[in-house]
Amino acid sequence: MTNQATGWTRDAAQALYDLPFMDLLFKAQTVHRENFDPNKVQMSKLLSIKTGGCAEDCAYCSQSARNGSKLSASKLVEVERVLTEARKAKDAGATRYCMGAAWREPKERDMDQLIAMVEGVKALGMESCMTLGMLDDNQVFRLRDAGLDYYNHNIDTSERYYPEVITTRTFADRIDTLNRVREAGIKVCSGGILGMGEEKQDRIDMLVSLANLDEAPDSVPINMLMPQADTPLADAAPVDPIDFVRIIAVARILMPTSHVRLSAGRTDMSDETQALCFFAGANSIFVGDTLLTADNPEEDNDMALFAKLGIKPMTAEDHCDHRSAPQIQPPNLKPFAKVEAAE
DSSP: OOOBOOOOOHHHHHHHHTSOHHHHHHHHHHHHHHHSOTTEEEEEEEEEEEOSOBSOOOTTOTTBTTTTOOOOOOOOOOHHHHHHHHHHHHHTTOSEEEEEEOSSSOOHHHHHHHHHHHHHHHHTTOEEEEEOSOOOHHHHHHHHHHTOOEEEOOOBSOTTTHHHHOOSSOHHHHHHHHHHHHHTTOEEEOOEEEOSSOOHHHHHHHHHHHHTSSBOOSEEEEEEOOOOTTSTTTTOOOOOHHHHHHHHHHHHHHSTTSEEEEOTTGGGSOHHHHHHHHHTTEEEEEESSEETTEEOOOHHHHHHHHHHHTOEEOOHHHHHHOOOOOOOOOOOOOOOSSGGGOO
16 A cells, blocks of 8 residues: 655644643553554564674764774675575574665675565565665666665654764755655655654654655664664663653654564563553564664564553554555644544
8 A cells, every 4th residue: 555645734733742641641542543454463574684883973872983883794694694694584583684784875795685585585585675775766766676675764853953963965865865765665664763852843743854855764773772882872861751752752653654663672661561562553663683783672572562551463464465555634633632632
């Protein structure tokens, strides 16, 4: 189903965010049920295929060569190792396999190896996703022709706050890459990070930017910063859990047919916070104990939480066949006093 842009304004998104918490969650859960099975969550696995030595200066990232990180640079991982890990991920219930490389953009000498990874993952019957930085047209077409399903390229934060986090590329560069990928027919995965010193308005503006792309991203990862040693954000203040849940809920309402992924930061969340995120409309997670270089909950912990909540992993068929529903248009919202008055 095409995820058409809906023309959300900052004021409309702000009105949503400012609703009483229970009203906001009720509205988000209503939208969620119109588009998805509320008791199923899509599971992805993320593998770092090239770690460290990145030329970008992203203030949150331990892989940046500019941040004084002690993380050493690695070479691109061998194709067979990637496919071995993909088989394990599939056996554990993951339906999408995501591969991330720490660099500004791929070199031509790496493209054959990257293409082989995509083809191998597709041959296993899994969805493929890559995050490789910026791409030129030729690289986009080669990845598309190899069968790449998704391309991840987070916008990270609002356009206003972006230069405070990254100076080696612009917000416009990010949007250009997203447009290039989408126009080639590859689905877009794009979200952001909370807890980098941004203001509430920056978080809302980030979601509005995503929702107002020509097509909203199919997947929207919402990350809670996990401060990394030797980075400029190593001492960043933690995000309030209720504020985080509010952003999940607003993302669900602004992008009703997108998969909203509860991404980095889950190791610092209680079961109760994660449960609220799922109720607010999050319906995708990463599984496995590592996300690139950050920790992630053990798979047994996830399955135990799913069992307590009555959640089941989404199958590949569920992912492709979630029922169609009309887009939710930006409403003229007013906080309502009673649940019965909710739209």
